[in-house]
Amino acid sequence: MKRVFLLGYPITYSLSPAMHNAAFQAMGLDWRYALLSVTAGDLAGAVARLRWADCAGANVTTPHKEAIIAFLDDLGDMARKTGAVNTVLKRDGKLVGENTDVAGFMQALHDAGISPHDARIVLFGAGGAARAVSFGLAEAGVSGIVILNRSPARARQLAAMLQGHFPRLSLAINTSDALKDADIIVNATPVGMWPNVAESPMPPGSVCRRGAIAIDLVYYPGETRFLREAARCGAQTLGGLSMLVYQGALAFALWTGYAPPVQVMFQAARRALGEEGGG
Numbered sequence: 001m002k003r004v005f006l007l008g009y010p011i012t013y014s015l016s017p018a019m020h021n022a023a024f025q026a027m028g029l030d031w032r033y034a035l036l037s038v039t040a041g042d043l044a045g046a047v048a049r050l051r052w053a054d055c056a057g058a059n060v061t062t063p064h065k066e067a068i069i070a071f072l073d074d075l076g077d078m079a080r081k082t083g084a085v086n087t088v089l090k091r092d093g094k095l096v097g098e099n100t101d102v103a104g105f106m107q108a109l110h111d112a113g114i115s116p117h118d119a120r121i122v123l124f125g126a127g128g129a130a131r132a133v134s135f136g137l138a139e140a141g142v143s144g145i146v147i148l149n150r151s152p153a154r155a156r157q158l159a160a161m162l163q164g165h166f167p168r169l170s171l172a173i174n175t176s177d178a179l180k181d182a183d184i185i186v187n188a189t190p191v192g193m194w195p196n197v198a199e200s201p202m203p204p205g206s207v208c209r210r211g212a213i214a215i216d217l218v219y220y221p222g223e224t225r226f227l228r229e230a231a232r233c234g235a236q237t238l239g240g241l242s243m244l245v246y247q248g249a250l251a252f253a254l255w256t257g258y259a260p261p262v263q264v265m266f267q268a269a270r271r272a273l274g275e276e277g278g279g
């Protein structure tokens with residue numbers, strides 16, 4: 001049996017095992033996807049586990065998408081550009097870091113009919129997911145990105161990465177005034193994720209404008225407080241489930257070499273979230 005792991009912390013509420021195990025089963029593969037709860041101090045040991053012969057690769061999530069790079073043998077193009085890894089695969093016995101979050105996020109936007117060209121973006125977060133999302137948006141020709149992050153130093157690192165790749169992109173840090181004029185607001189932090197469902201990344205008293213688009217990378221719960229309040233302001237909303245499925249489908253293709261059964265993955269993820277009667 002081949003194994004694939006999800007490395008992260010906390011990951012108890014991840015839908016990835018349900019989604020990938022359904023995909024492996026649908027493709028007749030004797031593979032298993034399992035959670036590997038890993039804190040920062042355990043990361044080296046967890047990566048060593050990936051080198052065992054039974055392991056075909058991994059997904060990487062909060063808080064390790066940047067830190068894992070130091071333990072890998074090589075990086076694919078998008079992981080190198082963004083400085084963030086969400087997928088590890090094996091090539092000639094080597095551990096190669098890739099980033100499927102960028103393409104997964106952009107596919108989710110496309111499916112929802114959202115075109116970010118010329119849009120003014122406000123992005124909550126400056127971690128691994130924020131790197132992927134902002135890179136995809138910058139590549140798609142947004143007019144500017146305002147990064148709102150708890151730690152300003154990390155926001156500056158993200159801005160420096162973006163400036164290096166997109167020198168003409170307008171960038172600002174921690175100017176929450178920008179929220180009222182934003183065309184697209186993205187939450188790339190875990191704020192609002194179960195069990196902290198009463199939280200929102202929006203500062204108290206701030207609102208988004210009617211016609212704006214609010215996107216939450218959080219997918220559990222399916223509708224977060226951030227999205228509920230944005231909808232009340234008249235914003236279009238998009239939760240994190242479709243990005244989860246698309247980034248997962250691309251990872252599936254990298255590990256197995258097969259075209260992913262995307263509809264099976266959507267169904268399994270929705271069922272696990274409880275949207276199709278599952279638990």
Ligand SMILES: NC(=O)c1ccc[n+]([C@@H]2O[C@H](COP(=O)([O-])OP(=O)(O)OC[C@H]3O[C@@H](n4cnc5c(N)ncnc54)[C@H](OP(=O)(O)O)[C@@H]3O)[C@@H](O)[C@H]2O)c1
Pocket residue numbers: 061062063064065066101104124125126127128129130149150151154188189190191193217218219240241243244245247
């Ligand atoms: N739907 C999907 O497919 C998908 C894909 C990727 C990620 N995600 C979700 O996106 C979220 C971020 O993931 P990540 O990999 O980027 O994590 P990460 O690398 O650990 O970064 C977390 C970011 O959130 C901020 N943050 C964390 N806790 C916070 C709090 N209590 N208050 C304010 N800011 C806080 C951090 O700020 P500091 O810099 O100040 O620590 C950092 O900017 C997670 O919930 C993850 O599940 C979803």
